[in-house]
Each structure stands twice: as C-alpha cells, then as structure tokens.
Amino acid sequence: xxxxxxxxxxxxxxxxxxxxxxxxxxxxxxxxxxxxxxxxxxxxxxxxxxxxxxxxxxxxxxxxxxxxxxxxxxxxxxxxxxxxxxxxxxxxxxxxxxxxxxxxxxxxxxxxxxxxxxxxxxxxxxxxxxxxxxxxxxxxxxxxxxxxxxxxxxxxxxxxxxxxxxxxxxxxxxxxxxxxxxxxxxxxxxxxxxxxxxxxxxxxxxxxxxxxxxxxxxxxxxxxxxxxxxxxxxxxxxxxxxxxxxxxxxxxxxxxxxxxxxxxxxxxxxxxxxxxxxxxxxxxxxxxxxxxxxxxxxxxxxxxxxxxxxxxxxxxxxxxxxxxxxxxxxxxxxxxxxxxxxxxxxxxxxxxxxxxxxxxxxxxxxxxxxxxxxxxxxxxxxxxxxxxxxxxxxxxxxxxxxxxxxxxxxxxxxxxxxxxxxxxxxxxxxxxxxxxxxxxxxxxxxxxxxxxxxxxx
Numbered sequence: 001x002x003x004x005x006x007x008x009x010x011x012x013x014x015x016x017x018x019x020x021x022x023x024x025x026x027x028x029x030x031x032x033x034x035x036x037x038x039x040x041x042x043x044x045x046x047x048x049x050x051x052x053x054x055x056x057x058x059x060x061x062x063x064x065x066x067x068x069x070x071x072x073x074x075x076x077x078x079x080x081x082x083x084x085x086x087x088x089x090x091x092x093x094x095x096x097x098x099x100x101x102x103x104x105x106x107x108x109x110x111x112x113x114x115x116x117x118x119x120x121x122x123x124x125x126x127x128x129x130x131x132x133x134x135x136x137x138x139x140x141x142x143x144x145x146x147x148x149x150x151x152x153x154x155x156x157x158x159x160x161x162x163x164x165x166x167x168x169x170x171x172x173x174x175x176x177x178x179x180x181x182x183x184x185x186x187x188x189x190x191x192x193x194x195x196x197x198x199x200x201x202x203x204x205x206x207x208x209x210x211x212x213x214x215x216x217x218x219x220x221x222x223x224x225x226x227x228x229x230x231x232x233x234x235x236x237x238x239x240x241x242x243x244x245x246x247x248x249x250x251x252x253x254x255x256x257x258x259x260x261x262x263x264x265x266x267x268x269x270x271x272x273x274x275x276x277x278x279x280x281x282x283x284x285x286x287x288x289x290x291x292x293x294x295x296x297x298x299x300x301x302x303x304x305x306x307x308x309x310x311x312x313x314x315x316x317x318x319x320x321x322x323x324x325x326x327x328x329x330x331x332x333x334x335x336x337x338x339x340x341x342x343x344x345x346x347x348x349x350x351x352x353x354x355x356x357x358x359x360x361x362x363x364x365x366x367x368x369x370x371x372x373x374x375x376x377x378x379x380x381x382x383x384x385x386x387x388x389x390x391x392x393x394x395x396x397x398x399x400x401x402x403x404x405x406x407x408x409x410x411x412x413x414x415x416x417x418x419x420x421x422x423x424x425x426x427x428x429x430x431x432x433x434x435x436x437x438x439x440x441x442x443x444x445x446x447x448x449x450x451x452x453x454x455x456x457x
Contacts, residue, residue, distance in 0.1 A: 007097040034072065035082050053241070216265075326350050
C-alpha cells in the first residue's frame with residue numbers, strides 16, 4: 001500500500017491510538033485529516049465552546065504531528081463526501097478510523113465505506129474509545145445487559161480474564177511513515193465561530209488534569225458529590241473528544257489500586273468509566289432511545305405542554321425557578337458549559353418531576369450547552385432521571401431540591417458562587433426557595449399521579 005488516510009474523529013491524540021497504529025503498521029505513508037463536519041456544525045451557535053476546544057486541540061495536534069514529520073489536513077465540509085474525495089485526491093488505498101457508536105455516525109461511516117468501495121478503496125475501523133464494545137460484554141444468555149450492576153460485574157470479570165485489552169497501541173516506532181507537509185487549519189472565525197470564555201474555565205490539558213486527579217482520587221467517592229469542592233476528575237470533555245486514552249486511564253487506576261494507592265475512590269471512579277461504556281452499548285443495541293423511552297410504556301406519560309409549560313421550561317433554562325441549587329446549577333451550565341454531575345441529576349429530576357416537562361426537552365438543552373455532550377451518556381442520564389431508562393431511578397423516588405441543597409452544598413458555597421445576591425444569607429436560609437415556580441410537595445403528588453398511568457396499564 002502506497003498511501004493511507006487517518007480520519008480523526010473522537011480520538012484527537014497520537015498516543016495509544018488504535019487506528020493510527022494500524023495505519024502506520026500497514027507500511028503506507030500516512031496522511032492525517034480532521035473534518036469539521038458541517039452536518040454537525042451547521043446546527044450550532046457561533047459561540048460554541050466545543051468548536052473552540054476542537055480548534056485549539058487540533059492546533060496542538062498539528063504541532064505534535066509536525067514534530068513527528070507529518071502534518072494535519074483540516075477541512076470544513078460534509079464528512080460523508082469529504083473523506084472519499086480526500087482519499088482520491090491523496091491517492092490513498094485505505095482510510096483508517098476508530099469506531100463511533102452513535103446511530104448517525106454509524107450511518108455516516110456506512111456511506112463513506114460504500115463510497116470508498118465504489119472507488120476501489122477500503123475503510124478500516126477499530127475499537128478505541130472504550131475498553132469493551134458492542135457485543136463484547138453479554139449476559140450468559142448471549143444478550144446485551146440492560147441493568148448496570150450485572151454489566152459492571154461482567155465487565156470486570158472480562159477485564160480480569162483478558163488484561164491485555166488495556167495494552168497501549170504503539171505509535172512512536174512508526175513515526176517516520178507520516179506524510180510530510182504543512183498543516184491546513186483554518187481560523188476559527190473562518191469556520192463561522194467566535195471565541196468564547198473557554199480559556200477562563202480551566203478545562204486544560206487532559207493528561208495534566210489526569211495527573212492532578214490521581215493525587216486526590218482516593219477521596220473521589222465522597223468528594224464527587226459536593227459541587228463546591230474539587231472532587232471530580234474534570235476529564236469528561238477530554239474523554240468525549242479522545243484527547244486522553246481510556247486504556248491509559250483504566251490501566252493507571254488499576255495499577256494504583258493493586259498497590260493500594262487509589263483508595264476507595266479509585267473503584268468508584270472506575271465504576272463511572274464503566275457506566276460510560278454501559279450507556280454506549282445501550283445506545284448501540286437500542287437506538288430507539290434517541291427519540292423514545294427505553295421502556296416504551298413510559299412514552300404514555302402525558303407531560304405538561306402549552307404556554308404555561310413553556311414559561312416553566314424557560315425559567316428552568318434561565319435559572320429562575322426560585323430553588324437556589326437548581327438555579328445556580330443552570331447558571332453554571334449557561335455560563336461555563338459545565339455542570340457538576342450531582343447537579344445534573346438534581347436539575348433533571350426537577351424538570352421532569354417538579355415541573356412535569358418531557359425529559360427530551362431537557363436532554364436537548366443539555367446537548368446544546370454541555371461542553372462534554374455525549375449522546376449515550378446524556379440520553380442515559382436523562383432517562384435515568386425520568387425513570388424511563390434501562391436502569392432507572394424508580395419513578396416514586398423524587399429528588400427534593402431543598403434537601404439535596406442542604407446535604408451537598410451545606411454552607412451554600414456553590415450557590416453563592418452563581419447567585420452572589422444570596423451571599424448575605426445564613427447557611428440555613430440559603431437553601432430555601434424564593435418565589436418558587438412550583439411547590440415541591442404538591443408537584444411530587446402530581447408526578448406520582450402522572451406516572452401512575454404506566455403502573456396501571
């Protein structure tokens with residue numbers, strides 16, 4: 001093979017990269033390309049932090065490729081047609097990429113494969129963004145899991161039986177095979193996007209964030225629930241875009257745990273990584289969850305609609321519900337593109353079970369605003385909160401936004417950060433609702449009645 005094309009997508013790194021390893025090992029001269037896919041970007045607002053993050057990441061990747069003797073080709077086009085055209089332009093016999101499990105991405109890849117095949121070229125894809133994918137973790141009956149804990153146990157057993165799955169894909173020994181040239185990264189403004197407050201948010205470098213997290217991972221199991229303290233890893237955006245290797249993360253934490261250095265927090269964080277893969281395999285095997293409930297019976301729920309519901313939804317979006325923790329969380333999302341995981345559960349529960357609004361409206365809002373938006377995780381989290389998902393919270397368990405606030409932000413430090421007008425209130429007063437759009441106890445009763453239709457049919 002003379003030339004090959006590496007198609008970068010959710011794997012923006014050179015380290016421990018499956019598709020890149022195979023492209024270089026093929027013996028071909030390897031070109032590297034990223035497509036700012038208009039099928040995605042044309043739907044986004046001009047001030048989208050994710051596009052800026054991608055642009056900055058690609059600039060760093062281009063420098064890394066240049067140091068290895070290569071270059072990065074960047075196009076702003078529809079990937080479905082741009083990749084076959086680029087392969088023809090560069091006379092590449094094969095295109096290498098890593099698997100993407102979302103339904104739209106699968107359809108795109110099928111179209112690319114067909115176009116390449118029609119021209120006598122081949123698309124090769126590989127597992128990279130997960131440890132186990134698709135049908136690799138199944139029940140004893142050979143079926144996909146739909147409950148997390150049995151899936152987690154089977155996942156861990158499979159890893160114990162085959163630890164080599166975490167071995168890194170080597171790249172450096174083959175670096176001399178990169179095609180020389182100059183990178184072509186258009187300016188962010190040329191793509192139709194503007195600079196945001198991204199660089200004020202401490203999103204940082206993925207490997208550096210991981211190193212920082214390892215120093216406090218032992219406390220993760222407790223610290224992760226308190227939004228006012230530095231508890232999470234803050235790696236979700238880097239996992240989403242593949243600036244870090246999932247294999248490297250898992251094998252590092254497993255090695256620390258083996259020598260007793262990760263504490264209880266290491267096991268809890270590993271569970272979170274397994275949750276990520278659980279939701280990915282749910283999406284892969286049950287693509288109907290993109291638009292409907294995993295449990296179809298929950299599609300019978302009659303959500304609030306009409307002008308009043310629209311006003312309530314707007315109040316939720318804008319942080320005007322009157323419940324301080326909910327409002328602070330929504331202001332955090334709107335202002336930074338990030339929301340603490342505990343608060344994602346609280347705000348989602350509030351929308352569905354206090355306001356009675358369809359979870360799909362909240363899911364779409366998060367999809368537009370979250371820096372780390374991932375379809376599988378976002379959908380799974382919202383369906384969990386709405387009790388319509390595969391391993392969902394029972395419908396009669398409804399988060400109380402006041403008690404959640406008292407428990408997880410006891411001194412109101414997080415609330416005061418995003419609602420400074422409440423800074424003068426005591427630790428007791430700050431959690432209490434002010435001019436609330438609904439009364440929680442009454443809303444809870446309406447929710448129990450709303451969900452009863454599922455129970456009685």
